[in-house]
Amino acid sequence: MARYAQIVGWGMCVPNQILTNDDLANMVDTSDDWIRTRTGIVERRIAAPKETTATMAIRAAQTALRVANANPAKLDLIIVATATPDYLFPATACLVQDALGATRAGAFDLSAGCTGFVYALAVGSQMIISGAYDQVLVIGAETLSRIINWTDRNTCVLFGDGAGAMLLQASDVPGGVLSAVLGADGSGGDLLMLPAGGSRHPASVETVAQGLHYIHMNGREIFRFATRVTAKAARQALAEANVNLEDIALFISHQANGRIIEAAAKSLKLPPEKVFVNLEHYGNTSSASVPIALCEAIEQGRVKRDDHLVMVGFGAGLTWAAVVIRWGVPLPVPRPPRWRVAWRLARYRWAAIRSYLRRLGWKILSAVIRLFVRDNGSD
Numbered sequence: 001m002a003r004y005a006q007i008v009g010w011g012m013c014v015p016n017q018i019l020t021n022d023d024l025a026n027m028v029d030t031s032d033d034w035i036r037t038r039t040g041i042v043e044r045r046i047a048a049p050k051e052t053t054a055t056m057a058i059r060a061a062q063t064a065l066r067v068a069n070a071n072p073a074k075l076d077l078i079i080v081a082t083a084t085p086d087y088l089f090p091a092t093a094c095l096v097q098d099a100l101g102a103t104r105a106g107a108f109d110l111s112a113g114c115t116g117f118v119y120a121l122a123v124g125s126q127m128i129i130s131g132a133y134d135q136v137l138v139i140g141a142e143t144l145s146r147i148i149n150w151t152d153r154n155t156c157v158l159f160g161d162g163a164g165a166m167l168l169q170a171s172d173v174p175g176g177v178l179s180a181v182l183g184a185d186g187s188g189g190d191l192l193m194l195p196a197g198g199s200r201h202p203a204s205v206e207t208v209a210q211g212l213h214y215i216h217m218n219g220r221e222i223f224r225f226a227t228r229v230t231a232k233a234a235r236q237a238l239a240e241a242n243v244n245l246e247d248i249a250l251f252i253s254h255q256a257n258g259r260i261i262e263a264a265a266k267s268l269k270l271p272p273e274k275v276f277v278n279l280e281h282y283g284n285t286s287s288a289s290v291p292i293a294l295c296e297a298i299e300q301g302r303v304k305r306d307d308h309l310v311m312v313g314f315g316a317g318l319t320w321a322a323v324v325i326r327w328g329v330p331l332p333v334p335r336p337p338r339w340r341v342a343w344r345l346a347r348y349r350w351a352a353i354r355s356y357l358r359r360l361g362w363k364i365l366s367a368v369i370r371l372f373v374r375d376n377g378s379d
């Protein structure tokens with residue numbers, strides 16, 4: 001029997017703190033008018049000191065699991081697409097796995113810049129369609145505010161923080177992720193990069209002094225690249241899914257710049273009501289932008305059962321990707337009863353206790369081994 005990967009749960013998390021264009025104009029030589037007209041961005045969210053990519057990813061994931069009424073202990077795989085993981089290792093996906101109590105899930109991070117979420121959706125859906133897994137949690141999460149040079153007006157006005165999550169579930173109902181197109185061109189890698197902190201330029205006093213731990217971007221070239229690939233990738237994914245452009249209900253592009261989205265929509269001849277834009281509120285949240293946009297589109301009633309959606313990402317790498325989805329879940333989803341919400345919270349509490357006990361176990365074990373080695377060594 002044919003298998004399909006349906007999106008059955010979704011959730012987003014953005015920090016409370018809002019940074020407006022006027023706030024930025026007090027920090028660098030820019031203006032609300034310049035940022036609005038060149039990008040479409042009005043404000044963005046900035047993580048509080050205790051918020052990280054993992055904490056936002058966990059909150060988005062918990063909402064997605066609640067919407068789907070899914071048990072985290074039954075998840076098979078967690079993929080976190082991010083360019084700003086909590087650590088280089090362990091993977092942020094493992095932090096999410098631990099916090100959710102997803103005891104039988106594999107977990108890994110995926111690095112494809114702002115395209116990460118669409119790449120992850122492609123990988124997760126193929127894991128399901130192939131029959132390997134039944135439930136895959138796909139997350140895009142970023143804390144870009146931590147890698148922004150707040151004195152560089154070329155970049156600091158563009159980015160924001162946030163996370164979005166989608167739960168993919170195996171189904172025999174035709175639909176879900178119908179096609180995926182992935183692309184890369186590493187020759188453009190220098191156009192958008194974080195030069196230091198990896199094995200080529202490990203973090204050092206010099207790299208920090210030279211600001212190499214911040215985003216470096218050639219905005220003009222990225223703009224050209226993005227306007228070139230967005231519509232093209234969408235067309236390729238539609239052709240693979242055998243879906244006509246006229247049958248598209250909603251086009252959700254990576255929310256980097258309103259002019260890039262407009263150019264793609266024009267090329268695809270899509271009317272404004274079929275194009276979702278929310279970058280005015282969040283700026284470019286990299287791999288979180290597409291899932292956050294999808295969550296808000298659902299909330300605004302712009303997605304209905306059997307609708308065809310196209311989602312496109314582009315970004316560092318250079319990378320690009322597009323997926324076509326036939327929406328399979330009736331909307332709106334009924335609110336869960338209170339007891340179920342309470343039960344779910346208790347489960348996350350238990351996951352935290354379990355994690356604490358296991359960490360304690362590791363410590364005790366290593367202390368016992370140290371004692372054993374010392375005693376035997378002194379014989």
Ligand code: ACO
Pocket residue numbers: 029030031034035038039113114115153154155157192217219220221222223226256257284286314315316
């Ligand atoms: N305020 C005022 N002036 C500014 C600002 C600012 N914030 N930033 C740049 N300028 C100036 C520049 O210095 C330049 O001045 P100059 O002509 O004297 O040198 C002038 O404005 C025009 O600069 P351009 O680069 O031509 O401006 P453009 O219209 O291309 O807009 C922008 C710049 C918004 C960065 C645009 O190129 C863009 O959006 N590019 C894509 C960026 C992007 O999407 N990046 C993320 C990719 S996804 C990922 O993986 C993270």
